[in-house]
Amino acid sequence: MAKLDEIAELLTEEIKEFENSISRLEEMQAFLRNYKIKPDTTDIDFILRRYNDDQKKAIDDQHKLMGNVVYYIKKSMTFPKWAVKLFVGLMVCVILVLGFSIYKVSRIPEIKQEAYGQGEEKAVGHFRAFFEASPEASELYKEWLKPQSKK
Template sequence: MAKLDEIAELLTEEINGFEKSIGRLEKVHENLRNLPLRPDTSEINTLLSVYGSNQKKTIDEQQRLMHKILYKLERSILLPSWAIKLSWGLLVCILLVLAFSIYQVSRTFKKEETAYSKGQERAMVHYRLFFDESPQAKELYQEWMEEKDKK
């Protein structure tokens, strides 16, 4: 029984200590309630409003860019690849024909000179043969030339 008395005594001491601790906690709680502390959220509110306005500007800018892209996309023309290849092929053909034409035109002067000199040589050969075959025509021609030189 002595042990029970000891245990009961210890329990009463613990209960008294617990009651004292509760009393102190109640006093501290009352003191905390009476303190005029109010949390200051003004800085947080200003930060949130600045962030919100920045977000609104960003969203407005993105919407404006999206409308611009959609407008350009609606106005764009979509061509099939075969049409583009055909257009490039025609352009190359036109350029080749144009270059060949310029080359041919640049060569015409040389062709004309060559043809003129060949024609002159043929005419001279023809007249020599004619004069060799008919000496009377040669004499008449020489007389005509002498009269022409005198005038």
């Protein structure tokens, strides 16, 4: 029986501890039910505000860049490919004609010299034929060539 008394005493103690634990849990539950939790979002608000400011700045920068792009696009001119090719072709033709003209103008003294030589040959040939055809004129010309004494 002594053992039974010991066990009964132990059980009684355990039940008392269990009741104490339950009463503490009930007190804690009541405390937690009445406890007001106030969430603190100041850190999150600060981060979100800073992110919002960064986003606004990025958007403003993008608007400025887009404005510049639109300005330069409005200011620019586009030409069709065929017009560019035609212009280049015309410029090549103009440069070729201009180069040929400069070449011809630079050869004018040579052409004049050649023409003068040909004219001189024709004139001399004509006078020779004339003098061969009329010996009287040849004699008169030879007399005319001789230096005349000055009186």
